[in-house]
Amino acid sequence: MPTTFHIERAKSGRAGCKGACKQKIAKDELRLGKTSTGGDYDMVSWVHVKCYKVPKKKITEYGSIEGWLDAECPIVADGDEAAMRDQVIEMLMTTKNAPKTPPKSPAKLEKIKRRAEERGDAAEEELLEGGGSSKKKLKMEDTTVEDSELDAYEIYSKMKADQIKDFFRWNDQVVGGTKDVLVARVIDIHVNGRMMRCNDCGGKWKQSDKEDDSLLCSGGYDETIGCRVECFNRTDYKSVPRLPFIDASPSDEEMEAIKEANMGSDSAEAEALKDKVKVKAEQNDLTGIDLNTPAGKKEAAVKLLAASKILKVKLPEAEDEARIKVGTIIVQECQAGTTDANAILTKIVQVYGVEESEAEAAAAQESAGNACTVPANGGIMLMMKELKELYFKEGNANAGGSYSKACKAVVECSFEIDEDNVKHLHKKGHEFKLDGVGKGTADKMKEFLKTGTCAKLEEKRAAALG
Structure with missing residues (x-):
């Protein structure tokens, strides 16, 4: 670019x-x-x-x-x-x-450095005295640093920054930072495994500037609009899913497999969805349908629509419209050479998605709250984020960018947005003014606080279903 x-x-x-x-x-x-x-x-x-x-x-x-x-x-x-x-x-x-400000070393790395020094001192004292100091040993035991982290520190602390960066490239992780930051992060993925990407946008996780244990999504590249789109997901080192650490330069084919795995294509959630689709396919006897004949395609349309309803696929509510959507995908997949109705059902699920269960919706709400400075603003953040994604998908980058700014403003907002202060969010000079929020956006937030949704969001959802 x-x-x-x-x-x-x-x-x-x-x-x-x-x-x-x-x-x-x-x-x-x-x-x-x-x-x-x-x-x-x-x-x-x-x-x-x-x-x-x-x-x-x-x-x-x-x-x-x-x-x-x-x-x-x-x-x-x-x-x-x-x-x-x-x-x-x-x-x-x-x-x-201007003189450079010495970069701050991550707190976790400082603990590892102190522990490494203690271990070295204890080993030296044991050699000199033939025993070892109980005081030193007690101090070493009273720490959260693991021996595996110390071993990794001994390896990577002696490397140059460019050498360490190769490990991040091999593991499809964010590359960048000072030498101390690189050492701290490579110790983490060496011991705990490489981090999978964000489930929402496929972005890589990067360390927050404010907290050692907090991770922020770096955002994902949207090929449709040709630019990177911001994501506001937040997690921590303990919660992010992990995969095995890659300690040697992979081939091009292996690198593609690493990236695909990091995107979550082989995740437990994806496998669970495949199993769920397979069960519904078997229940509706989809495996015996001959898609090479008009009669077979007609039979597939009826049974695929029934299976989609059981799976709670987000198709149009009107029966005729839903059948047209299913029929369109059947024709497209058959033209592409697909002969398995089960595979077409999987495609329908991928295109339209499935409705969230109460547990999934609660988890999404909790995640959104954790991403915000004030957790109570999580619901509004989710609405702004969905509007941003819907506008970007339809090719309206200006509106998508506006809602991206509004989403960021809600994430960083230091007070709970309620029906009293929401009407002031767009007013210049007001104590509740949020940068990146205009009158139209504030009105949508106000509508959401009163009704739990907004007309523009429902309009864009319906348009996305076509």
């Missing part, structure tokens, strides 16, 4: 800085825009000029920051380009020469 740059004065105070400060960019303040082109539209992210650090390779390529500006980053202004250019160069030079 090609990226271009430009610098301008902010036209409003709505955009947030994607740099280190994460603050709003005030109107008329100098900002740098990074435009990524993909699909039928462009995506622009903004950062304060004072927060942007020009990559070293760009300075080397063009000889200086000034050379990079002239070649790749035009200044958009009304007559004061020269003055702005001097100001921009001064800001970028200040950022370039």
